[in-house]
Amino acid sequence: MGIYEISLATLVGINIILALGLNMISGFCGQISLGHAAFYGIGAYTAAFMAKAGAPFPAAVLAGMVLAGLVGLAVGLTSLRVRHDFLAITTMGVGFLFLGVVRQQEILGGELGVSGIPSPGLEKTGYMVLVLILAAFFTAFSLWIKRSWMGFAFEAVADDEDTARVLTVDVAACKLTAFAMGTAMAGVAGGLYASFARFIMPDDFGFITSITVLSMVAVGGIGSVFGVIISTVILTLMPEFFRFISDYKLLLYGALLFGVMRFAPEGLAGFTRAVRKAGIRSAGKKEAAG
Amino acid sequence: MKPLLEVKNVTVRFGGVLALDDVSLEVRPGEFLSMIGPNGAGKTTLMRVVTGTVKPVSARIRLDGRDITMLPTHQRARLGLALTHQIVRPFRSMTLLDNVTLAAGHHRIGRVIRALTAVDRSAEREQARKYLELVGIAEAAEKSVLGRPLGVVKRLEVARALALEPKVLLLDEPLAGLNTAEAARLADTVAEINRGGLTVVMIEHNLGEVLRVSRRLAVLDNGRKIADGDPGAVMRDPAVRAAYLGKEYQDAAA
Numbered sequence: 032m033g034i035y036e037i038s039l040a041t042l043v044g045i046n047i048i049l050a051l052g053l054n055m056i057s058g059f060c061g062q063i064s065l066g067h068a069a070f071y072g073i074g075a076y077t078a079a080f081m082a083k084a085g086a087p088f089p090a091a092v093l094a095g096m097v098l099a100g101l102v103g104l105a106v107g108l109t110s111l112r113v114r115h116d117f118l119a120i121t122t123m124g125v126g127f128l129f130l131g132v133v134r135q136q137e138i139l140g141g142e143l144g145v146s147g148i149p150s151p152g153l154e155k156t157g158y159m160v161l162v163l164i165l166a167a168f169f170t171a172f173s174l175w176i177k178r179s180w181m182g183f184a185f186e187a188v189a190d191d192e193d194t195a196r197v198l199t200v201d202v203a204a205c206k207l208t209a210f211a212m213g214t215a216m217a218g219v220a221g222g223l224y225a226s227f228a229r230f231i232m233p234d235d236f237g238f239i240t241s242i243t244v245l246s247m248v249a250v251g252g253i254g255s256v257f258g259v260i261i262s263t264v265i266l267t268l269m270p271e272f273f274r275f276i277s278d279y280k281l282l283l284y285g286a287l288l289f290g291v292m293r294f295a296p297e298g299l300a301g302f303t304r305a306v307r308k309a310g311i312r313s314a315g316k317k318e319a320a321g
Numbered sequence: 322m323k324p325l326l327e328v329k330n331v332t333v334r335f336g337g338v339l340a341l342d343d344v345s346l347e348v349r350p351g352e353f354l355s356m357i358g359p360n361g362a363g364k365t366t367l368m369r370v371v372t373g374t375v376k377p378v379s380a381r382i383r384l385d386g387r388d389i390t391m392l393p394t395h396q397r398a399r400l401g402l403a404l405t406h407q408i409v410r411p412f413r414s415m416t417l418l419d420n421v422t423l424a425a426g427h428h429r430i431g432r433v434i435r436a437l438t439a440v441d442r443s444a445e446r447e448q449a450r451k452y453l454e455l456v457g458i459a460e461a462a463e464k465s466v467l468g469r470p471l472g473v474v475k476r477l478e479v480a481r482a483l484a485l486e487p488k489v490l491l492l493d494e495p496l497a498g499l500n501t502a503e504a505a506r507l508a509d510t511v512a513e514i515n516r517g518g519l520t521v522v523m524i525e526h527n528l529g530e531v532l533r534v535s536r537r538l539a540v541l542d543n544g545r546k547i548a549d550g551d552p553g554a555v556m557r558d559p560a561v562r563a564a565y566l567g568k569e570y571q572d573a574a575a
């Protein structure tokens with residue numbers, strides 16, 4: 032593996048954690064967020080400054096996770112008060128608010144961002160392995176949540192909040208839990224990114240990033256852990272292999288989102304399910320014919 | 322005997338419409354109370370005030386002696402209120418079995434940490450299957466709710482409410498959308514569960530079944546309770562006859 036492949040694989044791992052975080056909120060619990068990059072940014076900035084202040088790498092990432100999760104919890108609390116269709120706008124607002132704050136504050140590096148972030152103390156291959164192990168851990172975590180009773184309650188909330196309430200589901204607690212877990216994961220991804228890039232800028236955590244992550248979740252099939260992972264790998268690598276895509280990212284992801292929502296709301300997961308079903312059906316026919 | 326469910330002085334306004342005007346109702350443990358009344362009388366609204374999904378202008382609700390007026394819907398449900406919807410509200414992304422399994426797991430989703438750490442659903446699934454059998458739709462258990470006929474989804478509502486193991490079962494027109502045989506069977510099932518001790522309040526237009534299974538009858542008309550008592554006596558009440566006959570005259574004239 033060359034340096035380039037190693038850094039690509041690291042980036043894929045980070046994006047998987049980021050996307051699985053949003054999948055917790057939007058996929059499992061049905062709460063659309065257009066500001067996921069803000070929590071990614073909170074994790075990255077927190078970890079960056081902690082590391083620069085001399086904190087060991089794990090402590091820096093942990094601090095990013097905790098702060099992102101706490102802010103996520105706060106945003107979740109306000110989201111309880113807004114109507115469902117306003118949540119997208121509220122979270123988009125949080126995204127722009129984050130950008131506004133880091134751009135304006137000189138102590139946060141302003142437009143120039145933060146450079147000179149200390150190395151995590153692992154060479155590139157070791158860091159890639161660490162990131163991939165964490166990605167595997169959060170994959171397992173996501174699968175566990177989906178199977179848990181909480182995940183079951185999330186499903187109910189995503190499907191029909193009012194009915195969930197009549198069936199004893201504490202909808203507010205579900206949303207807050209999903210928000211806290213999902214944004215904390217974004218914080219971890221941010222912390223890992225800061226130590227990987229060792230230089231961060233406000234634009235790394237802008238609206239385009241939020242839309243990119245949302246595309247990863249939507250294309251993968253809202254709620255499907257493996258669908259999200261596959262689409263994250265594809266959507267992370269595609270702009271690298273086809274350089275010109277980088278210039279049209281927003282256009283591409285916008286089109287992707289629109290296309291998925293319009294023509295295949297279940298995304299990749301729905302597609303494979305449909306193929307499998309078709310397979311079973313044609314196999315059945317063959318049996319009947321034979 | 323002390324009332325199990327005590328509903329006092331409920332007034333509800335929707336904009337200019339006075340949907341309920343100072344309605345009170347008491348349900349004693351083990352009762353099977355049916356509620357009838359013309360369309361728009363306010364029956365569904367009264368149930369929704371009891372479960373906490375409609376905000377009343379005034380009301381006082383007690384369940385088993387405890388004042389639940391200020392509690393949110395999910396807490397009322399945890400204390401023992403179950404409701405089936407007149408306009409069906411299944412979880413459309415789930416199978417019939419999962420719809421009921423979630424309700425059967427009501428004690429599992431109460432605490433966040435416990436809900437996050439528990440994954441085993443086998444006991445609840447088994448329970449859920451029993452409730453589906455009880456209402457006669459077990460053969461569709463593994464099927465998606467989508468594409469099921471109304472009669473099946475109506476009974477799914479009942480199975481799901483039963484799975485909550487409530488103290489009071491509130492049924493909002495459970496027989497609508499069922500054919501005669503299905504309706505009679507479901508009414509029998511509910512009556513049997515009631516004989517087993519569960520308190521039932523049923524809104525229903527199907528007078529034949531209402532008079533056959535219920536032991537007390539309340540009538541709402543135009544946001545007011547106009548009668549409440551023994552079904553036979555209530556049906557002979559001139560005010561009730563006027564409400565129904567008046568309605569029929571109007572319908573005939575239209």
Ligand SMILES: Nc1ncnc2c1ncn2[C@@H]1O[C@H](COP(=O)(O)OP(=O)(O)OP(=O)(O)O)[C@@H](O)[C@H]1O
Nearest residue numbers: 335338340358359360361362363364365366367407
């Ligand atoms: N959410 C709402 N907003 C505005 N008006 C409403 C609402 N819900 C009910 N109403 C009105 O309140 C009155 C009572 O309605 P409700 O649904 O309680 O009647 P009902 O007795 O259940 O009738 P039906 O037998 O047709 O189910 C009606 O005039 C209805 O139009």
Ligand SMILES: [Mg+2]
Nearest residue numbers: 364365366407
């Ligand atoms: Mg009604």
